[in-house]
Amino acid sequence: MVIPSALTILFLAANPARNSQLRLEQEARDISDGLTRARHRDSFRVEQRWAVRPRDIRLAFLESNPQIVHFAGHRKQDKSSTNQEFATDIKSEAEPQEGLVFEDDTGHISLIPPNALADLFKLFSNEVNCVLLNGCYTEEQAEVIAQHIPYVIGMKQLITDKAALDFALGFYDALGSGRTIEFAFNLGRTAIQMAGLPEHLTPVLYKKLEPNSISTQNNSSALDTNVLDGVTQTSSSKRRAQEKREDLEEEYQEIRKKLKWLKKELTIKTDSEAKYELSLRIEQYKLQLQNIEQLLEQLEKK
Numbered sequence: 001m002v003i004p005s006a007l008t009i010l011f012l013a014a015n016p017a018r019n020s021q022l023r024l025e026q027e028a029r030d031i032s033d034g035l036t037r038a039r040h041r042d043s044f045r046v047e048q049r050w051a052v053r054p055r056d057i058r059l060a061f062l063e064s065n066p067q068i069v070h071f072a073g074h075r076k077q078d079k080s081s082t083n084q085e086f087a088t089d090i091k092s093e094a095e096p097q098e099g100l101v102f103e104d105d106t107g108h109i110s111l112i113p114p115n116a117l118a119d120l121f122k123l124f125s126n127e128v129n130c131v132l133l134n135g136c137y138t139e140e141q142a143e144v145i146a147q148h149i150p151y152v153i154g155m156k157q158l159i160t161d162k163a164a165l166d167f168a169l170g171f172y173d174a175l176g177s178g179r180t181i182e183f184a185f186n187l188g189r190t191a192i193q194m195a196g197l198p199e200h201l202t203p204v205l206y207k208k209l210e211p212n213s214i215s216t217q218n219n220s221s222a223l224d225t226n227v228l229d230g231v232t233q234t235s236s237s238k239r240r241a242q243e244k245r246e247d248l249e250e251e252y253q254e255i256r257k258k259l260k261w262l263k264k265e266l267t268i269k270t271d272s273e274a275k276y277e278l279s280l281r282i283e284q285y286k287l288q289l290q291n292i293e294q295l296l297e298q299l300e301k302k
Helices: 021-037 054-064 082-086 114-123 139-145 161-176 181-194 220-228 237-268 272-301
Strands: 007-014 044-049 068-073 101-103 109-111 130-134 151-155 203-209 213-217
Touching: 007 021, 007 054, 007 101, 021 044, 021 068, 021 161, 044 054, 054 114, 068 161, 114 139, 130 139, 130 161, 139 151, 139 203, 151 181, 161 181, 181 203, 237 272
Parallel strands: 007 044, 007 068, 068 130, 130 151
Antiparallel strands: 101 109, 151 203, 203 213
């Protein structure tokens, strides 16, 4: 892979429902501002594309020759559930597809099949070194893209806007300081924790291995054994399922603790606006608990 003097970060914003523009703009602005202030600011160049359709993605790759590709997107909001306002991507029974969604040329919302994304990145594998899919339920897309790209980050379940933004800022703060992608990934997770959010285990890092195998980093111990020691290991599907179950159970307990604290705060607050915001956050965490319960149930059936 040829590394240019300045790395290009291609920020691709997909907002088919057109109800999250301000949040996407904040994500792009905060990332750009952070890199502008970074110690190695001259080593990065940010290219932005907005309201991208599948064809726009192809053209952006051809025009910018990126080394890092950042997808930011929001799923169409289900008006029957107010707490979906806080998520970068929503999975519902009416819309069971997982991953980032885009608007096609006819104005309809559609999901690019993971294999199609993988084939696209295969064509640019000599240029792209890292992909960040900063939206909910993008783990499947991340895993298949990692067949061709050295580092791919996805989200294994729903993630709130705040957590997604904190992760991205921690990630790019580390890159701007000259740190490795693995270090940046872990700093992004830590940024979520420092914000008091229970979603630090939601981001997952996939690494391309040779020959034709994929490693997934789900916890800090994996960084120690697979990266710092230079050892690459391929886990069996049974072992991976066990690790994922342990991660989910840990995250479940953390969310329960957070939920208990929020309920206590709700009984103390007297300001109506504050009580309303707490109620929304409580509903949001309840939804996350339900999603984790469903994932654990699926793992038990395997």
